[in-house]
Amino acid sequence: MTQPTKTTCPYCGVGCGLHVQRSETGAISVRGDPEHPANLGRLCSKGAALGETLGLDGRLLHPEIRGRRVDWDTALDQVAEGLRSVIDRHGPQAVAFYVSGQLLTEDYYVANKLIKGFIGSANIDTNSRLCMSSSVAGHQRAFGADAVPCCYEDLELADLIVLVGSNAAWCHPVLFQRIRAAKERRPEVRIVVIDPRRTDTCDIADLHLALAPGSDVALFNGLLHYLERHNAVDWRFLVNHTEGFGEALEAAQSGADPVATAALACDLPRAQVEQFYAWFAATPRTVSVYSQGVNQWSCGTDKVNAIINCHLATGRIGAPGSGPFSFTGQPNAMGGREVGGLANQLAAHRGFTPEDLALVRGFWGAPRLAERPGLKAVDLFQAVADGRVKALWVMATNPAVSLPDADRVREALRRCELLVVSDCERHTDTTALAHILLPAAAWGEKNGTVTNSERRISRQRAFLPAPGEARPDWWILTQVARRLGHAGAFPYEDPAEIFREHAALTRAGERGHRALDLGGLSGLDAAGYRDLAPIQWPVAADGKGSERLFADGQFFTPSGRVRFVPVRQRPPAHATDVRWPLVLNTGRVRDQWHTMTRSARAPRLNSHRPEPYLEIHPKDAEPLGLAAGSLAQVESRWGRMLARVELSARQRPGSVFVPMHWSDAFARSGRVGALVNPATDPHSGQPEFKHTPVTVAPATLAWTGFVLSRHVLALPAELNYLARTLGDGFLRYEIAASLVPSDWHTWAMTLLGPEGDWLEFRDAATGRYRAAVIRDGRLSACLIVSAGGPLPERDWLAALFAQALLTPESRTDLLAGKSGRTGEDRGRTICACFNVGLKTLERAIREQGLATVQAVGEALKAGTNCGSCVAEIREVIDGLD
Numbered sequence: 031m032t033q034p035t036k037t038t039c040p041y042c043g044v045g046c047g048l049h050v051q052r053s054e055t056g057a058i059s060v061r062g063d064p065e066h067p068a069n070l071g072r073l074c075s076k077g078a079a080l081g082e083t084l085g086l087d088g089r090l091l092h093p094e095i096r097g098r099r100v101d102w103d104t105a106l107d108q109v110a111e112g113l114r115s116v117i118d119r120h121g122p123q124a125v126a127f128y129v130s131g132q133l134l135t136e137d138y139y140v141a142n143k144l145i146k147g148f149i150g151s152a153n154i155d156t157n158s159r160l161c162m163s164s165s166v167a168g169h170q171r172a173f174g175a176d177a178v179p180c181c182y183e184d185l186e187l188a189d190l191i192v193l194v195g196s197n198a199a200w201c202h203p204v205l206f207q208r209i210r211a212a213k214e215r216r217p218e219v220r221i222v223v224i225d226p227r228r229t230d231t232c233d234i235a236d237l238h239l240a241l242a243p244g245s246d247v248a249l250f251n252g253l254l255h256y257l258e259r260h261n262a263v264d265w266r267f268l269v270n271h272t273e274g275f276g277e278a279l280e281a282a283q284s285g286a287d288p289v290a291t292a293a294l295a296c297d298l299p300r301a302q303v304e305q306f307y308a309w310f311a312a313t314p315r316t317v318s319v320y321s322q323g324v325n326q327w328s329c330g331t332d333k334v335n336a337i338i339n340c341h342l343a344t345g346r347i348g349a350p351g352s353g354p355f356s357f358t359g360q361p362n363a364m365g366g367r368e369v370g371g372l373a374n375q376l377a378a379h380r381g382f383t384p385e386d387l388a389l390v391r392g393f394w395g396a397p398r399l400a401e402r403p404g405l406k407a408v409d410l411f412q413a414v415a416d417g418r419v420k421a422l423w424v425m426a427t428n429p430a431v432s433l434p435d436a437d438r439v440r441e442a443l444r445r446c447e448l449l450v451v452s453d454c455e456r457h458t459d460t461t462a463l464a465h466i467l468l469p470a471a472a473w474g475e476k477n478g479t480v481t482n483s484e485r486r487i488s489r490q491r492a493f494l495p496a497p498g499e500a501r502p503d504w505w506i507l508t509q510v511a512r513r514l515g516h517a518g519a520f521p522y523e524d525p526a527e528i529f530r531e532h533a534a535l536t537r538a539g540e541r542g543h544r545a546l547d548l549g550g551l552s553g554l555d556a557a558g559y560r561d562l563a564p565i566q567w568p569v570a571a572d573g574k575g576s577e578r579l580f581a582d583g584q585f586f587t588p589s590g591r592v593r594f595v596p597v598r599q600r601p602p603a604h605a606t607d608v609r610w611p612l613v614l615n616t617g618r619v620r621d622q623w624h625t626m627t628r629s630a631r632a633p634r635l636n637s638h639r640p641e642p643y644l645e646i647h648p649k650d651a652e653p654l655g656l657a658a659g660s661l662a663q664v665e666s667r668w669g670r671m672l673a674r675v676e677l678s679a680r681q682r683p684g685s686v687f688v689p690m691h692w693s694d695a696f697a698r699s700g701r702v703g704a705l706v707n708p709a710t711d712p713h714s715g716q717p718e719f720k721h722t723p724v725t726v727a728p729a730t731l732a733w734t735g736f737v738l739s740r741h742v743l744a745l746p747a748e749l750n751y752l753a754r755t756l757g758d759g760f761l762r763y764e765i766a767a768s769l770v771p772s773d774w775h776t777w778a779m780t781l782l783g784p785e786g787d788w789l790e791f792r793d794a795a796t797g798r799y800r801a802a803v804i805r806d807g808r809l810s811a812c813l814i815v816s817a818g819g820p821l822p823e824r825d826w827l828a829a830l831f832a833q834a835l836l837t838p839e840s841r842t843d844l845l846a847g848k849s850g851r852t853g854e855d856r857g858r859t860i861c862a863c864f865n866v867g868l869k870t871l872e873r874a875i876r877e878q879g880l881a882t883v884q885a886v887g888e889a890l891k892a893g894t895n896c897g898s899c900v901a902e903i904r905e906v907i908d909g910l911d
């Protein structure tokens with residue numbers, strides 16, 4: 031075994047530290063770093079499976095121009111030449127970069143410096159715009175800087191934790207584990223979850239407020255009014271450290287009885303609202319966590335400030351166990367915010383004021399510095415669509431899937447004069463449209479830093495050589511900058527040099543204190559950078575970090591006082607109506623990350639939620655004729671998709687939920703981004719992913735089915751539904767079509783290939799067809815379709831791919847379409863760490879009389895590692911009572 035490399039998880043904003051170790055055979059094992067303050071050794075299912083995602087299948091290994099492999103010099107010359115040509119003909123505003131919270135801070139820094147400083151356009155925006163820019167805007171309005179007050183330890187010190195629009199159990203699992211552990215240690219800690227859906231996060235909730243979608247401002251305005259009415263305001267803090275309380279209170283008051291007003295506006299029982307308000311008023315150590323359910327609205331920034339207002343009124347900020355706390359989505363969304371990855375920030379948290387422009391211009395030696403903010407993500411792609419932006423460089427992200435109104439974005443990319451994409455993946459919906467592809471180094475091959483949700487900078491360290499001709503993003507950008515004639519400003523030979531410059535810029539020209547201050551890190555030498563331990567900014571000159579901000583009551587506004595922001599409840603941009611009666615809400619699933627390009631490489635992460643699904647309340651499904659497990663068509667004004675129906679009383683009637691992850695590459699008809707309305711928040715530019723009016727109906731299909739195959743299949747164009755997942759030794763394709771082949775045998779032969787022994791069953795009366803192909807005694811592929819009846823479980827069939835020689839019993843089972851033996855069907859994955867499926871769990875609970883999560887853990891180990899599945903295990907136990 032080699033010495034472990036200390037690095038950081040590349041998935042979410044928790045920023046867990048890892049120990050990665052390579053065995054002599056090259057096998058990689060990943061463990062939580064017990065010394066990293068973010069996770070203290072814990073990992074979630076995604077982090078624990080990272081070692082299984084490192085294969086080179088599907089990697090982009092060489093530069094390409096229009097599909098043809100070229101060398102680096104040719105590719106870089108073409109990028110520089112293309113950018114120069116567009117600038118010469120149309121000016122710098124015709125150029126844009128669209129970057130990603132997956133980039134390291136050093137990559138981000140160079141990208142921002144190149145476009146804002148030397149191309150002269152501020153058209154650089156990041157996909158972090160889609161997940162947390164409303165929090166940024168809310169912080170700036172209140173604190174005068176984009177500064178998160180809290181640290182993770184506050185979650186353990188709080189007596190009341192309010193989770194607003196945050197399914198932390200699935201989206202920030204290690205922080206959820208920390209909260210769960212704190213509550214187990216101190217059961218008196220109260221947890222309130224505010225979310226229209228009953229998510230797994232509610233597993234530890236003392237109170238769940240399933241409020242009407244988008245009514246959070248009314249709820250927190252009611253709370254502000256209640257605090258004032260119940261003498262819970264900290265007047266000393268108000269007088270000494272704040273401004274604007276009167277205006278905020280006036281905006282918050284919309285009735286004599288704040289509880290009744292909020293209960294009505296939020297469609298909640300009065301008693302629940304009263305309980306929440308009373309707990310908040312009486313609990314000095316309160317942390318309010320908010321995440322995408324708050325941010326992803328056209329009123330997202332107002333929601334953030336409505337929450338912050340309540341903390342300011344009670345003086346609950348800057349002290350241990352109290353404060354408003356934004357959980358960031360991506361691993362380095364914070365790092366991007368720090369260096370100017372958002373179009374409306376210049377660099378180092380500086381804006382476009384004359385003073386900031388002069389300072390950055392001088393620091394960079396950049397006479398062409400962009401002088402006004404650039405286009406935010408949705409507007410940027412609109413500018414690509416209407417031809418104002420003619421050259422777009424996309425780095426480490428997949429906007430053809432992830433942007434709202436994604437079909438229009440895809441069309442815009444198709445029409446773009448020059449589309450450059452740097453990525454480590456060869457086959458994404460966005461790389462498919464690129465003119466120039468640049469192979470980027472992936473996680474495990476890159477060196478740099480990331481910043482997590484608690485402002486903690488951690489090193490990401492390489493433990494693998496970059497394969498093929500892949501290069502770090504900062505290197506690629508540096509080479510292009512030099513070719514554009516800026517070699518002197520881009521001398522970088524390693525990421526440490528870039529970090530030092532970034533750190534120095536945070537401090538340049540400053541006499542007073544500022545939020546983003548890395549002055550204490552600007553002198554790091556090579557060894558200091560190599561060994562840099564996790565540290566929270568601001569970092570003082572003596573090199574000490576800062577756990578919390580604002581303990582001294584000093585803020586970053588001109589007056590030094592924190593600002594109340596008056597906010598009023600606003601409706602979403604598009605209301606439901608008779609034609610579009612349901613509200614579509616989008617979000618994550620537990621075991622996948624973004625557009626699945628990395629997480630879908632790990633088979634054990636694919637079986638928890640293997641295909642796009644629609645969660646709908648039975649009361650909504652019944653009149654629509656939607657049965658559990660059937661396929662539904664979901665449609666909005668902007669697009670349509672197909673999804674598997676999942677009936678769930680956890681869903682609020684009138685609202686449906688569809689996960690965000692599936693792309694064209696994984697589900698041809700399952701891209702929810704195509705449906706999402708492109709309305710944005712006026713302050714932050716963040717899109718309204720949580721509220722799109724839709725209609726849902728049973729899909730009209732002649733048949734549905736699936737294929738399991740050892741080999742990649744070329745699926746015919748007439749298949750209008752598809753979900754492709756990687757299993758252990760096979761690929762699973764969920765398929766359906768509106769036409770029945772005239773001859774199933776010929777169709778199946780074309781799809782699966784004619785070689786091998788064929789087992790077939792056909793029942794024309796019921797529209798069932800089954801075929802299995804056996805090659806060299808092993809199951810090579812099977813195709814199962816039905817014109818409407820139930821389809822067999824996939825898991826016992828999947829298990830047949832592990833048989834070295836298919837047994838006679840298994841051949842019989844294949845023809846029968848079901849296993850003759852009990853216990854072979856494990857069902858969809860519940861516990862990804864120990865590969866325990868739903869059916870296995872149900873059998874064990876019934877046969878062994880397991881009545882608690884602990885008993886299940888002892889019997890099956892399920893739920894005993896990362897704990898992400900504990901809520902689901904409890905639900906299964908309760909369901910079998």
Ligand code: SF4
Binds near residue numbers: 039042072077205
């Ligand atoms: Fe990675 Fe999970 Fe930690 Fe997020 S919570 S950083 S996905 S291990």
